[in-house]
Amino acid sequence: MYVCICKGVTDQQIRDEVCKEGACSMREICLKLGVASQCGKCGNHAKQILQETLENHQ
Numbered sequence: 001m002y003v004c005i006c007k008g009v010t011d012q013q014i015r016d017e018v019c020k021e022g023a024c025s026m027r028e029i030c031l032k033l034g035v036a037s038q039c040g041k042c043g044n045h046a047k048q049i050l051q052e053t054l055e056n057h058q
């Protein structure tokens with residue numbers, strides 16, 4: 001499912017970034033994938049996915 005339409009980023013890409021690349025903040029996700037770097041509408045949803053993934057990943 002697309003989370004960020006502007007950058008065409010899916011929830012799976014965010015999860016992979018956390019699990020495989022070790023990202024643990026929105027800043028890192030934003031730098032790597034460009035999430036929330038344009039209109040910003042996806043910010044809350046992306047953050048939610050990041051937090052869920054971090055919790056499940058520990």
Ligand code: FES
Nearest residue numbers: 004005006038039
């Ligand atoms: S939908 Fe992510 S920046 Fe616009």
